Amino acid sequence: MAHIPDGVLSAPVLIGGGLLAAGLVTVGVKRLGEAQIPQTAVLAAVFFVASLVHIPVGPTSVHPLLNGLMGLVLGWAAVPAILVALLLQAAFFGFGGLTTLGVNCCNIAVPALAVALLLGPRLRIQQDRRRAFLIGLAAGLLGVGLTALMVCAALALSGPAYVPALGLVLLSYGPLALVEAVVTAAATGLLCQVKPEIFAPAHG
Amino acid sequence: MARLLALLALCLALGAAPASAHKLKIFATAVGERIEGKIYFVGGGVVPGAKLQLQDAKGQKLAEVTADQAGRFALTRSGPGAQVLVADLGDGHVARLALPAAGAAAPVAGSAAVGTAPGAADAQLPALLEQAVARQIEPLRAQLNDYEDQLRLRDILGGLAFIIGLAGTAAWVKAGQRRAPPP
Structure with missing residues (x-):
């Protein structure tokens, strides 16, 4: 799903995804501030391990993505964090292929960036815990929802054979989006209370 | 810093728990011409009613079989050449299992x-x-x-x-x- 294996996508989609991922990672690394490195590494580690928690949904299975939370906390730094974690997941656990690394990275990192750009600025001026909770809720929904749409787009662009199953793919992301929205909201609310400077505007 | 360490410890605890994962896999045994096996998600998820294709080395479809509710299937291989079992759930999950040439x-x-x-x-x-x-x-x-x-x-x-x-x-x-x- 979010980890598309080798041999599913067509060459143009793989190359396009690879180029886009390379560009995003370059920008992400350039904008990575020194003070941000520890939390980038910690969230990369959390994302790396979170994929092991698997939730069966109907005939398929999903796992937490946490890209909404990564977008809120890390901003652009989420891109290199996601790339490193995906590479390690492919190498150690066999989740996703190496040729699809670029596409998978885009599918997870672009929604994280969207969250960072749309919701990040709102959170920075937000000290009220309940409002932060709502922003976290939106971040979780947006992160998973956009990933689901991008996975469907990657599959649909690769071949018409995948189109009939796309509805099922979107449906299977529904429960995950809800779970993840609650988790992201709880984390955001807590962070806003105990460590509000984590969402400081320094994360350009 | 203590909070970061606690977070890492939580990650390790999660990882050390009975491992479950997210990868489609086919396991099969062949006795003579007969192939029996199961299709599942690593970590325990079953794939009821999955369709599996038997393909030759060039990717030509030789046979098709549908797994039962527990993800088990059985089929007879066609011919002695090297073949491959492919399951494509259509949602981006694909598993392959190479069957070496029979009689090797x-x-x-x-x-x-x-x-x-x-x-x-x-x-x-x-x-x-x-x-x-x-x-x-x-x-x-x-x-x-x-x-x-x-x-x-x-x-x-x-x-x-x-x-x-x-x-x-x-x-x-x-x-x-x-x-x-x-x-």
């Missing part, structure tokens, strides 16, 4: 029978031997497969250590940039 071990079994007087019973012997051995080693293969599916703690620790090392490298590089005199 047959010449060995045949040569063992050369010394004895060839009789009607001896002609069947290699096939019977093959079946018996296949039956005997099946549980072993299943166990090996289960072992392979287990996510091992050292893999998780290795990944986390890699991330820590990378963070250290990044901090080092950034610190070097900060100390360098402005051009």
Whole structure:
């Protein structure tokens, strides 16, 4: 799903995804501030391990993505964090292929960036815990929802054979989006209370 | 810092718990022409009613079989050449299992029978031997497969250590940039 294996996508989609991922990672690394490195590494580690928690949904299975939370906390730094974690997941656990690394990275990192750009600025001026909770809720929904749409787009662009199953793919992301929205909201609310400077505007 | 360590400890606790994962896999055993197996998500998820295709080395479809509610399936391979079992759920989950050419071990079994007087019973012997051995080693293969599916703690620790090392490298590089005199 979010980890598309080798041999599913067509060459143009793989190359396009690879180029886009390379560009995003370059920008992400350039904008990575020194003070941000520890939390980038910690969230990369959390994302790396979170994929092991698997939730069966109907005939398929999903796992937490946490890209909404990564977008809120890390901003652009989420891109290199996601790339490193995906590479390690492919190498150690066999989740996703190496040729699809670029596409998978885009599918997870672009929604994280969207969250960072749309919701990040709102959170920075937000000290009220309940409002932060709502922003976290939106971040979780947006992160998973956009990933689901991008996975469907990657599959649909690769071949018409995948189109009939796309509805099922979107449906299977529904429960995950809800779970993840609650988790992201709880984390955001807590962070806003105990460590509000984590969402400081320094994360350009 | 204590909070970060607590978070890492939580990650490790999650990873050390009975491992479950997110990868579609086919496991099959072949006795003679007959192939039996199951399709599942590593970590315990079953795939009821999955469609599997038997393809030849060129990707031509030879046969199709639908798994039952428990994800089990059985089919007969067509011809002796190398074939591959492919399951594509259509949602981006794909699993493949290569079936090596049948009878690859047959010449060995045949040569063992050369010394004895060839009789009607001896002609069947290699096939019977093959079946018996296949039956005997099946549980072993299943166990090996289960072992392979287990996510091992050292893999998780290795990944986390890699991330820590990378963070250290990044901090080092950034610190070097900060100390360098402005051009």
